[in-house]
Amino acid sequence: MRRRWRWVLAGTATVALVLGGPTAWAYSASSGRIVEPDEAPETDVALVLGAGVRPNGQPSRLLAGRLDVAAELYHQGVVRVLLLSGSVGPGDYDEPGTMRDYLTERGVAPEAIVEDSSGNSTWDSCLRARDVYGIHDLIIVSQRFHLPRAVALCGSAGLNVHGVPHNSGESNPPGTRLGYLRETAARLPAMWTALVTSSNAASDAAPDPSVSDALDVEAPTTADEDSTQQAGHGAPNARQGE
Structure with a gap:
């Protein structure tokens, strides 16, 4: 009986180490890097x-939440370009295209949107942001439960990254x-x-200038912004209250 309990305790300790170690790593690596939308740099x-x-072509509830936060960051002038990373599958399945349509319906300028249809995993998206699009600093938008891993992975790819959460999952306990x-x-x-493979990891895709091209698009002048706001169109390209 005593021997059996030793095996039980050893197995429990192993499971705790296997599950607890990676969780501790993710939260440690992302510490201080996850901020609310109004605190985002x-x-x-x-x-x-x-x-x-x-199936109806609309973004899932979780994806719509991420896009709402991204649109908020754009309209508040926190970010200038939105890189939409997802996969394209059989038939009409097109994550980046669906994301683009959702954002343009909410006033995001098409020229401020870049679609990455090869973001098949969080790690792929991080590598492609760095190697394909030449990004060094970025904000990741996702759910709070996903951000520790996402921020830690992009950080291990050498990116200066902050995560901004949408809490749509938190309002749905089963989903959370x-x-x-x-x-x-x-x-x-x-x-x-x-910790093991990131130092040698790189995307083998060709560089894509879409993000730098989008950033090169001339921003509206202050006079243009003022006239636009007075006409009641669009949103100010600066954070409210600053």
């Missing part, structure tokens, strides 16, 4: 990670629990990637 680019498209369970399982391979 001004950064040229926000990376919005895909989170599924409904499922999200945290998935994240707990995903953190072990993420930690391995960050």
